[in-house]
Amino acid sequence: MATIEDDDALALIGLAVILKKKHTKTVIKKRKKWYKHWLLKRKTYSHVKLLNELKFEPEYFKNYLRMDENTYLKLLVMVTPMITRKDTIMRNSISAHERLSVTLRFLATGRSYEDLKFSSIISPQALGKIIPKTCEALYKVLRKGYLKFPTSEEEWKEITKMYEERWNFPHCLGAIDGKHIAIVPPANSGSYFYNYKGHHSVVLMTIANAKYQFVYIDAGMNGRISDGGVLQNTVFFEKLENNELHIPSSETIKGSNLHLPYVFLADDAFPLRPDMIKPFRQGDLASRERKIFNYRLSRARRTVENAFGIMASRFRIYYSHINLEPKNIDKVVKASCALHNFLIEHSKKSYAPLKCFYRENSENRTIISEGYATKNSTMENLERRNPGNTLNTAKTVREDFMNHFNAEGRVPWQDDHVN
Template identity: 60%
Template sequence: MDDAVAIIGLLCILQKKRQRRKRMWCKHWLLQRKQYTHNNLLKEIRITPKDYRNYLRMDEETYLLLLDLVTPRIMKQDTVMRSAISPHERLTATLRFLATGRSYEDLKFSTIISPQSLSSIIPETCEAIYSVLRKDYLKFPRSQEEWKRIAALFEQRWNFPHLLGAMDGKHVTINPPRGSGSTYFNYKKKHSMVLMAIVDAQYQFILCDFGTNGRISDGGVLQNTTFFQKLQENDLNIPAEEIVTNSSKSLPYVFVADDAFPLRTDMMKPFRQAELDTREKKIYNYRVSRARRIVENCFGILATRFRIFHTDINVHPSRIESIVMACCALHNFLIKMLPNSYISPECFDREQTDIGHVTPGYDTNHSTMEPLQQRNIGNTARTPKMIRQEFMNYFNNEGQVPWQNNFIK
């Protein structure tokens, strides 16, 4: 009996050894990265700048600058077991992931990097991109002078005085983690997390706040931000009310938003459709919407250049933030570095002022936030209404533009 047990035990040990011998340390073709990697293609298309820009969303000079910035944060040491994946390979794989939205499993065939490695490389590189770019390319105004510079550009380009930024939120669709239930389930019957943003007159983000799950109401999304807390506490160094240029009216500095946000003394939004009973209100709505469309176009540009936003991002929520924030930082970086190639004319709304027609740019009128009129929001305080009335009077008198009557019916 003992001999039989010993024989069986020996057979089990030998079988396990055979199984262990069959396991590969690494797939053979993954070891041929230098031969098959997509970076070889990248070398060939350098002679065609348009294709290079399309592949990485930037030209070679800009890419090399970005690579130089992130290399200290993503470089790994070689070991006696294997050579480390280079910063160049890490960055190109990450940019291709953001540009296409392809899965790790699909991306492995062009990068010759295993999905397991990509799952750590891409979030880590995104964190590095955001870290090195945020200081210079995603700065939030800290002083009254900075706010006034933003407002001056809005007045110059969009004929809206004392405007500090266009605000909106975008639901970023995700593949929810197992066991999350309805935590991320939004009113559009999709799972999402919300990107709350404020944009300046040049289509650049001045604030990005990401992470609130899509189930939270829109008022709750705004209230979850540090920005809103500081706004309520008057801790943003926003300039005090001043007289508008070429006018005797004194108006406060404000942000513009749509119906998903509350009407406040520092936040203007359009009149509801049911309230548009006068020509003056329609003019006001046109002027507010004209300025507010900037943020919608900005979201459209972001999603068009980085197709990851057209997919259900299949990454754990804890790592999605680094991906989204890296895209926002890259957006600002590329606007400054490549203003003519990154943003083409079709990105923007084009107004034909003589006939009162708007040709939509990217993502116009596709705000993904739920309008507040679908909720029972109660009465709005009188003071914000009075300020809205003052802006309306300004737009219909000394602040009018010659073509505004062409855009109302």
């Protein structure tokens, strides 16, 4: 039971607390400005004014946004409904033109938001919202028309027809490849994105057609996953395993009695399967026939290698460690892939001139250009996988293609490319 003395003690303590609060001043840091004055002068200093001048210097305009003015305006019309914002009583909104141009400049240079704020006259905080949302809009508006995955036998056969015409490789459904894309790891992510190469990354898996365009992409897989498991973690592989891709059945090759399946072309990072063939390993190249097969497969696979190389050389974001949240990295990667396909279609001469591609002399088939590669970018190849147990049917399919390339399917110049 409390005594009078206890009550007096509690009262004294309470009084002391009250007196201390009265003498303690709460220090509130007074904000000098609610805005940066120069950010209100976007109409005066923004790079949009520079773009208006670059219209009269077409080459500089292409260099600045990686496309000519007509292609840019076409893209702007397509994406405007998705990125336009309304003005408020407090301030005018940032226009669709400003949003798209600063996003393209970000992809083209890989510059940080802190750096871009000086040329765009848009705060880094606003850029952190504008650029990912614009990338998301670009992917959504472009994927149906320019990044369409085949859904029927007829569409797959369109791809195979072009591979046979351009690269003398029959029954080719596309070239598969994957790259590690270097990133700055997000806070508290630990080793989640840390790969065996010694840095943090996400993986981009693609399939390319004969026109150097991507027909399938899978972006955002963390780099910690073993390269052998990258393919198995894609929706594509799941559908391939379940026979849900509507791939044509085996057919006899034109001009031959050989009955061969339709296949994807891969490198040594991927498994050898009846529907996916890759080169013989260096230690297994005892015969000239196998060397010729490797040459023919490598020649056709350059489409996907060059596609990566062109995209990386044009969008220099791939020459830096991308410093964004993982979900926003995915948006940036998907947007750049969709833009790559769009520009190959509408602005090929400026976006990807002849020097970008693997080219041969039409008379003697000597190599004129190896085309663009990713060797100088931060993109890295997937590691060669342990072959493990391979189905005999897969080995037979590869041997059948090898026999075809050394018989009815041979080309006159192939012997010149084999030592």
